[in-house]
Amino acid sequence: MTDTAEQGPGQSEHFTEEERLKRRFARRTRVGRSAERVLARPGSQGTLRERLAVLDDAHELYDLDENADLYGNGVVEALEERTAALLGMEAAAFFPTGTMAQQVALRCWAGRTGNPTVALHALAHPEVHERQAFSRVSGLRPVRITSEPRLPTADEVRAFPEPFGALMLELPLRDAGFVLPTWEELGEVVAAARERDAVVHFDGARLWESTVHFGRSLDEIAGLADSVYVSYYKSLDGYGGAALVGPGTLVEEAKVWRHRYGGTVFQQFPTVLSALAGLERELPRLPSYVGHARVVADALREGFEAAGLPWSRIHPERPHTNEFQVWLPYGVDVLTEASLRQGEETKTLLFARPWDEVGPGLSRTEVDVRAAGLDWTAQEVRAAVAAFALLLAEEADGTRTAAGGSAG
Numbered sequence: 001m002t003d004t005a006e007q008g009p010g011q012s013e014h015f016t017e018e019e020r021l022k023r024r025f026a027r028r029t030r031v032g033r034s035a036e037r038v039l040a041r042p043g044s045q046g047t048l049r050e051r052l053a054v055l056d057d058a059h060e061l062y063d064l065d066e067n068a069d070l071y072g073n074g075v076v077e078a079l080e081e082r083t084a085a086l087l088g089m090e091a092a093a094f095f096p097t098g099t100m101a102q103q104v105a106l107r108c109w110a111g112r113t114g115n116p117t118v119a120l121h122a123l124a125h126p127e128v129h130e131r132q133a134f135s136r137v138s139g140l141r142p143v144r145i146t147s148e149p150r151l152p153t154a155d156e157v158r159a160f161p162e163p164f165g166a167l168m169l170e171l172p173l174r175d176a177g178f179v180l181p182t183w184e185e186l187g188e189v190v191a192a193a194r195e196r197d198a199v200v201h202f203d204g205a206r207l208w209e210s211t212v213h214f215g216r217s218l219d220e221i222a223g224l225a226d227s228v229y230v231s232y233y234k235s236l237d238g239y240g241g242a243a244l245v246g247p248g249t250l251v252e253e254a255k256v257w258r259h260r261y262g263g264t265v266f267q268q269f270p271t272v273l274s275a276l277a278g279l280e281r282e283l284p285r286l287p288s289y290v291g292h293a294r295v296v297a298d299a300l301r302e303g304f305e306a307a308g309l310p311w312s313r314i315h316p317e318r319p320h321t322n323e324f325q326v327w328l329p330y331g332v333d334v335l336t337e338a339s340l341r342q343g344e345e346t347k348t349l350l351f352a353r354p355w356d357e358v359g360p361g362l363s364r365t366e367v368d369v370r371a372a373g374l375d376w377t378a379q380e381v382r383a384a385v386a387a388f389a390l391l392l393a394e395e396a397d398g399t400r401t402a403a404g405g406s407a408g
Contacts, residue, residue, distance in 0.1 A: 236278025303385025
């Protein structure tokens with residue numbers, strides 16, 4: 001498949017679909033870096049120099065005169081201990097990736113329950129983004145308990161027609177819109193799994209920002225589960241890494257499997273120090289991000305209505321975390337071009353993430369509100385929506401001149 005990108009009047013170049021997407025990604029990165037107003041500026045988009053600056057004050061986080069870690073000791077153990085304490089669990093094991101951590105956790109539970117079947121949501125991360133790793137690598141058997149765009153219900157857990165050894169719940173469920181159940185619903189689902197003699201594992205990659213919605217502390221939330229995985233980079237802006245927390249005996253076995261999977265890395269202090277920085281600096285700020293995300297969501301909705309768009313959707317209507325979805329009735333190319341033009345022409349990038357097609361003429365994107373977005377007032381969000389809507393109308397109507405085209 002090829003695409004023609006306008007270079008100017010009478011000029012064009014043809015690109016394969018792969019080349020076109022690479023150019024679009026490069027353009028989005030460039031626009032994101034040059035924009036003066038954004039709702040979030042994730043560290044992962046920074047330069048190497050900017051990322052290294054995360055450790056400028058590392059001496060405040062850990063004694064830098066201690067020996068560097070070797071194969072998981074020293075500062076790695078300090079991070080594990082702090083994470084376990086935050087989540088109210090006996091122990092924690094640091095992993096280079098969440099994909100590895102969850103496979104190890106669930107294969108350890110399978111050995112204990114005698115049942116390798118893992119009940120999960122059809123939109124759970126291992127089902128959508130991990131290339132069938134559960135079954136192909138770890139001998140697990142995932143079964144989909146529901147495909148509805150919400151977490152499984154207690155009734156669905158009780159009525160599932162075959163035994164399972166573990167129930168995995170992704171909190172929040174990203175691909176359904178960063179959605180969470182109510183606290184009462186979560187407790188009922190956990191109880192239903194236990195009625196079936198199954199263990200409960202939380203995929204808590206973004207659990208850190210779930211406390212506002214639940215109205216509970218991290219240790220209260222984690223305490224419902226038998227084990228929990230958390231990420232150090234998705235919300236905390238670390239360089240990478242994850243932790244599995246749970247009973248001491250489970251974590252000890254998990255460390256054996258971590259070694260077998262190649263996850264006991266020689267030295268990890270840069271990543272671990274960045275995780276400690278995230279726990280110290282970002283974790284306390286997450287509730288403010290969630291609160292302001294709700295302000296932004298309301299203002300986006302009001303802005304779309306005022307701009308006269310034929311239809312729009314903010315999902316969830318009241319965000320459960322600091323991230324949520326925006327749905328608009330236009331194609332991906334039209335929305336992408338309007339979004340990037342706004343960043344280029346006004347230095348305000350309202351929609352920084354990619355748009356994905358969810359149906360004919362219907363697309364959605366994700367909105368993330370972090371520190372950079374806290375100073376946006378509702379009026380400023382509505383004004384940015386109005387400017388975006390004008391560009392969107394131009395792109396949708398094809399009224400933009402060829403000279404204004406872009407290869408993105």
